[in-house]
């Protein structure tokens with residue numbers, strides 16, 4: 001780790017994976033995104049290596065890592081967070097997990113000239129996830145549309161053809177600024193010494209099978225074989 | 229021993245394992261975070277929950293393994309990781325974690341098949357355990373778990389010829405199913421073994437699916453028969469036939485039924501394993517997989533192997549269930565054979581061991 005070094009930003013919650021380098025003061029130095037589909041596992045680390053090499057930043061020169069924690073596609077989130085955790089562990093980087101939903105809401109609000117916004121993303125084949133600033137994300141079962149509050153505008157990400165055109169357009173605009181929004185939120189926390197516990201950082205899951213979530217005991221895991 | 233030290237990562241199902249293994253044999257640390265209790269309320273593994281638990285536990289398990297072995301990444305020569313078969317979401321966590329660790333530390337990455345890991349558990353030596361002979365070739369390995377049941381011939385390292393496999397369910401699945409039927413809970417294997425030990429009468433005979441002229445195995449018929457036999461035992465005791473309608477069988481009856489079921493599974497597995505060993509002129513038999521922790525199966529095969537002068541290798545139960553050390557043991561052989569993975573390594577949920 002190099003204190004004050006560039007911050008690596010990773011997000012794999014949407015169909016467009018993002019890797020970026022930035023600094024708390026200077027914003028995004030370079031952001032790259034690509035259509036990942038379900039191939040995050042094959043591509044993410046190679047894309048990170050390319051970005052660092054092209055920017056002349058050795059891994060040890062990084063100052064921190066910011067990772068999007070969703071909600072979003074399971075496959076991508078697992079790859080993104082596992083990769084971010086290993087980087088943070090190996091390079092002793094402070095890590096900040098930032099909800100991708102919050103970052104998209106912030107970027108969407110800017111794209112909507114400061115209007116209040118609500119975010120919808122797909123969850124499985126027919127359900128959607130609805131996120132609002134400062135409120136927990138929740139599932140909209142297939143067929144139900146979000147009820148917009150007065151003055152609120154809808155930002156639709158990964159819902160081409162399944163949401164109104166203006167909401168999809170706002171979604172594109174928000175996603176274009178996702179790296180910047182994640183960096184702004186994450187870098188501020190890292191600068192304030194408010195890094196996440198590397199062990200406890202997990203993705204935002206709002207789409208667990210119905211009935212399962214309530215049944216699960218927290219941390220019901222037994223660790224054996226250690227000496228401490 | 230002074231071979232390479234491997235850091236090995238296993239996350240194919242519901243155990244997060246990280247181990248440090250020297251020269252493919254000596255375990256320096258083998259830390260496992262087991263999610264069995266996490267999945268017990270749902271009676272089986274919920275894949276989304278399993279993947280999330282892997283993400284939650286992989287860093288503490290790694291730290292604990294490094295601390296237990298008393299090493300740093302500077303001491304590690306290579307990183308090995310399970311890349312299949314298994315649950316896609318679970319595999320992805322271990323693969324991407326291990327891949328990135330290897331990249332950031334500049335170590336070679338070795339991809340390992342989970343199934344060969346179960347076989348290679350037979351080579352492991354615990355910390356402080358006296359040196360002992362490695363399993364002799366040619367050998368027959370029987371791997372039995374909740375996800376897999378197969379017999380394989382090995383004439384040398386990494387040389388597998390599949391002799392037979394289950395044509396339907398894994399043996400471990402049948403244990404889970406019958407465990408539920410008998411009200412013994414999840415996972416079924418240990419509970420059935422424990423109940424069977426207390427059986428006084430041994431006259432409840434369950435059918436055997438012999439599938440003649442093949443080393444293939446089948447357990448779905450046994451599952452169906454078990455449902456019928458348990459239902460009859462319940463109506464005999466004045467209970468509703470379906471266990472979900474309430475009422476529990478008396479412990480001695482449960483014990484007899486557990487024994488009868490277990491005896492059927494053990495009889496088929498042991499008979500086919502010994503027959504295969506004789507057919508190929510095996511000098512050794514290796515047992516692996518979670519069901520190989522079953523005491524009745526271990527005793528039966530060990531006895532028959534000894535009577536024939538065949539060396540029997542059964543890892544202790546903690547090395548039969550999923551763990552990182554077995555991946556380190558297989559990984560060392562692959563490292564020696566020059567096998568490496570690049571940054572594009574991805575999960576192979578249906579990866580076969582051999583064709």
Ligand SMILES: [Zn+2]
Pocket residue numbers: 342346373517518549550
């Ligand atoms: Zn296994």
